[in-house]
Amino acid sequence: MRDEIAVIGSGVGGLAAAARLAKNGYRVSVYEKLDRCGGVANIIEDKGFKFDTGPSLVMMPDFLEEIFQYCGENLNDYLSLKILDQSYKIFYADGTQLNIYRDSERTKEEIEKIERGGSRGFDRFLQEAQGIDSVLRPLFYRCFSAGNMLSPKFWNIAAGLKMNKSYWQVVSKFFKSVKLRYAFTFQSLFVGASPFSAPGFYSIITYLDHRQKIFHSLGGTYQVPLAFRKMAEKFGAKLFYNQAIKNIRKQGSEFILDTERGAVKADKVVVNADYNYTQKYLLGRKLTPRKYSCSAMMIYLGLNRKIKGLGHHNFFFPADWRKNLREVFNTKLFSQDPFFYVYVPTVTDPSLSPAGKETVCILILAPNLENLRDNIEEHRERLRNAVFSRIKDISGQDLKDSLEVEHRFYPHDFRKCYNLYNGATFGFSHNLVQDIFSLPKNYDHYLKGLYYVGGSTQPGSGLPSVIAGSRIVADLL
Numbered sequence: 001m002r003d004e005i006a007v008i009g010s011g012v013g014g015l016a017a018a019a020r021l022a023k024n025g026y027r028v029s030v031y032e033k034l035d036r037c038g039g040v041a042n043i044i045e046d047k048g049f050k051f052d053t054g055p056s057l058v059m060m061p062d063f064l065e066e067i068f069q070y071c072g073e074n075l076n077d078y079l080s081l082k083i084l085d086q087s088y089k090i091f092y093a094d095g096t097q098l099n100i101y102r103d104s105e106r107t108k109e110e111i112e113k114i115e116r117g118g119s120r121g122f123d124r125f126l127q128e129a130q131g132i133d134s135v136l137r138p139l140f141y142r143c144f145s146a147g148n149m150l151s152p153k154f155w156n157i158a159a160g161l162k163m164n165k166s167y168w169q170v171v172s173k174f175f176k177s178v179k180l181r182y183a184f185t186f187q188s189l190f191v192g193a194s195p196f197s198a199p200g201f202y203s204i205i206t207y208l209d210h211r212q213k214i215f216h217s218l219g220g221t222y223q224v225p226l227a228f229r230k231m232a233e234k235f236g237a238k239l240f241y242n243q244a245i246k247n248i249r250k251q252g253s254e255f256i257l258d259t260e261r262g263a264v265k266a267d268k269v270v271v272n273a274d275y276n277y278t279q280k281y282l283l284g285r286k287l288t289p290r291k292y293s294c295s296a297m298m299i300y301l302g303l304n305r306k307i308k309g310l311g312h313h314n315f316f317f318p319a320d321w322r323k324n325l326r327e328v329f330n331t332k333l334f335s336q337d338p339f340f341y342v343y344v345p346t347v348t349d350p351s352l353s354p355a356g357k358e359t360v361c362i363l364i365l366a367p368n369l370e371n372l373r374d375n376i377e378e379h380r381e382r383l384r385n386a387v388f389s390r391i392k393d394i395s396g397q398d399l400k401d402s403l404e405v406e407h408r409f410y411p412h413d414f415r416k417c418y419n420l421y422n423g424a425t426f427g428f429s430h431n432l433v434q435d436i437f438s439l440p441k442n443y444d445h446y447l448k449g450l451y452y453v454g455g456s457t458q459p460g461s462g463l464p465s466v467i468a469g470s471r472i473v474a475d476l477l
């Protein structure tokens with residue numbers, strides 16, 4: 001019989017690893033501190049409204065297809081992915097708007113309204129990013145060590161990836177208008193990084209937005225972890241909820257994991273819980289100083305009527321975005337004028353609210369808790385009002401008048417609920433010094449048989465990356 005494997009955490013990465021390992025014949029037990037699976041990709045259900053608590057943009061569907069193929073299953077038996085005709089709407093502080101469509105020709109018409117000749121820049125950008133994508137794509141499924149990066153082979157790869165340039169620099173050469181530069185770089189925030197410090201190769205996120213388009217998982221993104229759980233259970237994995245692991249230790253060749261209900265044993269361990277939290281609290285190790293991603297203030301609203309003027313995905317820029325990013329990533333303050341994102345899945349998927357009503361999820365970019373120089377208590381009502389006021393400018397509707405349900409989630413909630421170190425929603429920062437290749441490896445250097453999967457380890461955060469990380473772990477095992 002194959003080894004017994006304990007997976008700590010049932011986030012998307014933990015469930016994806018559990019499914020692959022169970023398929024490969026291991027005996028898999030997943031221990032989750034909460035009473036449900038999904039990690040940050042969770043759901044709040046209230047009075048018929050269903051809120052995706054975390055991820056909402058389903059991108060790079062080939063990563064999803066890969067895991068179902070790996071497990072010998074058919075994606076369509078588990079998930080209904082719908083491609084969005086309108087990928088997203090961008091709202092600028094001066095009241096102008098840019099719509100991005102599945103149909104690139106329509107997108108180009110929109111781009112031309114902002115910058116004459118901008119559509120040529122768009123084509124050239126896609127061409128350049130395609131080159132980066134072709135170099136980067138296979139690397140998602142490899143675990144890099146410091147030794148790999150010293151080899152001349154890696155230097156050639158690095159040159160192809162524009163690792164000496166920031167996301168902003170890579171994009172800026174194709175567009176004169178600051179508005180278009182904003183529109184083609186804000187996707188770095190999908191991995192919690194500023195485009196001014198994220199390496200140029202992350203511009204493949206923008207590229208894939210336009211090339212592979214944006215998908216919605218009908219029933220909400222929560223269907224993704226549910227699908228992985230179903231697959232893991234089909235192959236025999238067992239899930240244990242309300243079972244927080246307190247400590248990881250090794251006795252001979254066996255791992256002992258302490259829980260409040262006693263110790264459990266395993267031959268091998270895959271940790272899906274946040275890497276830094278694990279090092280400090282489960283392994284009792286000293287932390288290596290590193291930079292962390294940003295955090296977020298979340299507001300979930302159930303409205304008793306439809307809202308006008310918004311699309312499925314909506315991104316709102318402040319007047320001075322560079323200043324806002326400095327506040328979030330450097331000076332660690334809650335901005336007066338923040339960048340925020342509004343997700344209205346009921347534009348596409350009526351199953352997520354009672355009939356005729358609207359489900360709205362708002363993400364306000366916020367600093368993580370490390371050296372935070374501000375107190376959220378003093379800003380939360382102001383931030384909520386600022387967001388409501390900009391939405392009112394567009395829809396003519398005051399959200400306060402149609403509120404039926406409201407939930408909020410702050411940076412310190414990410415720490416408390418999911419054990420995310422410093423409340424950094426996307427784990428480590430992705431910047432020019434700390435890119436996917438220098439994130440913690442997917443295996444432990446000191447304890448043989450201990451592996452890592454999830455947003456704070458290679459190849460990084462975001463659903464496609466953590467799914468790829470689960471493949472790396474399965475291959476290593």
Ligand SMILES: Cc1cc2nc3c(=O)[nH]c(=O)nc-3n(C[C@H](O)[C@H](O)[C@H](O)COP(=O)(O)OP(=O)(O)OC[C@H]3O[C@@H](n4cnc5c(N)ncnc54)[C@H](O)[C@@H]3O)c2cc1C
Pocket residue numbers: 008009010011012013014031032033034037038039040041053054055056057058059190243244245246272273274296363417418419425426453454455456460461462463464466
């Ligand atoms: C607000 C938000 C929006 C996002 N939007 C997108 C998006 O649109 N598209 C996209 O692709 N990605 C998005 N992401 C990123 C993506 O959701 C994450 O990268 C991914 O879901 C992280 O998965 P994970 O496997 O690393 O684990 P996590 O979700 O961090 O799960 C880890 C699990 O471990 C559990 N755990 C922790 N400690 C213990 C312990 N001691 N014992 C047992 N269990 C423990 C936690 O409870 C949790 O369930 C978003 C993230 C956030 C937060």
